[in-house]
Amino acid sequence: MKAVHFGAGNIGRGFIGSLLYKSGFSTTFVDVNQEIVDLLNEKQEYRVVLAELTTDEHVVQKVKAVHSQLHPEQVIEEIVQADLITTAVGPQILPLISDLLYQGLKQRAVSNSKPLAIISCENMIGGSAFLQEKVYEKLQVGEQEQFDRLFHFPNAAVDRIVPLQSNADKLMVMVEPFFEWIVEGGQAVDVIPHVEGLQLVHDLTPYIERKLFTVNTGHAIAAYLGYKAGIETINEAMQNEEILAIVEAALKESGNVLIEKYNFDENEHRAYIAKIIERFLNPYISDEVTRVGRSPLRKLGANDRLISPAKQYVELLQKEPEHLAKGIAAALHYNYAEDPEAVELQKEIQTNGVELALPKFTGLPKESALVELILKHYHV
Ligand SMILES: NC(=O)C1=CN([C@@H]2O[C@H](COP(=O)(O)OP(=O)(O)OC[C@H]3O[C@@H](n4cnc5c(N)ncnc54)[C@H](O)[C@@H]3O)[C@@H](O)[C@H]2O)C=CC1
Numbered sequence: 366m367k368a369v370h371f372g373a374g375n376i377g378r379g380f381i382g383s384l385l386y387k388s389g390f391s392t393t394f395v396d397v398n399q400e401i402v403d404l405l406n407e408k409q410e411y412r413v414v415l416a417e418l419t420t421d422e423h424v425v426q427k428v429k430a431v432h433s434q435l436h437p438e439q440v441i442e443e444i445v446q447a448d449l450i451t452t453a454v455g456p457q458i459l460p461l462i463s464d465l466l467y468q469g470l471k472q473r474a475v476s477n478s479k480p481l482a483i484i485s486c487e488n489m490i491g492g493s494a495f496l497q498e499k500v501y502e503k504l505q506v507g508e509q510e511q512f513d514r515l516f517h518f519p520n521a522a523v524d525r526i527v528p529l530q531s532n533a534d535k536l537m538v539m540v541e542p543f544f545e546w547i548v549e550g551g552q553a554v555d556v557i558p559h560v561e562g563l564q565l566v567h568d569l570t571p572y573i574e575r576k577l578f579t580v581n582t583g584h585a586i587a588a589y590l591g592y593k594a595g596i597e598t599i600n601e602a603m604q605n606e607e608i609l610a611i612v613e614a615a616l617k618e619s620g621n622v623l624i625e626k627y628n629f630d631e632n633e634h635r636a637y638i639a640k641i642i643e644r645f646l647n648p649y650i651s652d653e654v655t656r657v658g659r660s661p662l663r664k665l666g667a668n669d670r671l672i673s674p675a676k677q678y679v680e681l682l683q684k685e686p687e688h689l690a691k692g693i694a695a696a697l698h699y700n701y702a703e704d705p706e707a708v709e710l711q712k713e714i715q716t717n718g719v720e721l722a723l724p725k726f727t728g729l730p731k732e733s734a735l736v737e738l739i740l741k742h743y744h745v
């Protein structure tokens with residue numbers, strides 16, 4: 366079995382590539398990082414180390430890589446022969462890979478009639494559907510029927526904390542032991558090959574919202590409050606009593622939305638939150654607040670981890686999400702100079718004021734109780 370995976374980064378190598386290897390796949394990574402591409406082709410294997418007391422490790426083999434800008438024709442050839450395509454490049458990169466993916470799928474349709482699943486493993490709702498939309502924008506007259514028949518883009522939720530790596534061995538990835546990869550089977554259920562650890566579900570929505578509005582909401586709030594307090598890592602941030610209390614209370618708020626919306630068992634959800642807090646406190650992981658807080662404009666988006674649960678809290682529970690609002694206010698203060706989105710956010714705030722920047726980036730109505738609440742905490 367052959368897999369093509371776009372993005373040989375932390376999640377690509379440390380999570381998806383590892384499970385693909387365990388499931389018997391040979392994987393071709395597609396990336397634009399020359400050093401990683403060269404190393405993968407030279408070594409044809411890499412180590413994945415678990416961040417825990419025993420630092421258990423395993424070697425991922427049967428891997429190679431292609432630089433997509435230098436050798437697009439090789440990527441197309443790999444797509445023609447693939448049994449599965451996956452991505453972990455970041456939501457903002459999906460439009461950039463869509464043209465090459467389109468070229469590969471178009472070429473594949475000429476000689477290979479085997480249906481194929483393309484699964485985006487990004488932190489976003491509807492990642493594969495978004496990639497499909499970008500690929501479909503390239504379709505020429507008469508191609509859609511064939512693409513609809515042959516290619517499926519099932520949405521997925523992926524959960525594993527893989528921090529930035531600074532290992533002497535540049536291919537090695539240190540990952541937390543926990544992982545979860547959930548894919549919406551739908552019409553693609555028979556097209557998705559067996560992958561160890563990949564869980565198929567009928568409806569992904571509760572799973573992706575549970576993950577995004579718990580792991581990612583809590584993580585982002587810890588990152589922004591930590592950054593504001595001059596703290597460098599998530600682990601240290603979570604040891605700060607005030608930050609821990611806000612993260613826990615914010616997750617109780619987002620949890621109440623999820624329990625109300627999906628009828629989750631309250632005790633089970635509390636246990637899920639507790640497990641996540643424990644993961645944030647993993648002493649064997651040093652995860653920088655600037656990684657977890659990266660791209661604040663994306664994270665302040667209407668459907669993302671901060672605004673969406675806060676909005677739903679107001680709509681569904683008719684109450685004020687006091688602690689989610691504190692997290693959002695901290696995000697508005699995020700001014701890390703090496704993050705282009707943080708620079709843009711601060712520029713907008715300085716130029717037009719936070720009162721206009723907040724509705725602009727979040728889509729929240731300017732005259733709303735939620736905006737007022739966030740601004741109250743912003744100005745504290
Ligand atoms: N790191 C983590 O703990 C988790 C990350 N994710 C998601 O996984 C995705 C990737 O995140 P990371 O692995 O952390 O980032 P990363 O930066 O380590 O990896 C991204 C990779 O994509 C490559 N890339 C960039 N442009 C490309 C292009 N045009 N074509 C092919 N490859 C390209 C980069 O060179 C890099 O190797 C993101 O959507 C993130 O939200 C999801 C769950 C956990």
Ligand SMILES: O=P(O)(O)OC[C@H]1O[C@](O)(CO)[C@@H](O)[C@@H]1O
Nearest residue numbers: 488524525526580581584657659
């Ligand atoms: O990858 P993003 O969406 O920028 O956000 C970082 C988040 O993703 C993760 O890497 C994994 O879910 C978390 O560590 C963190 O909440």
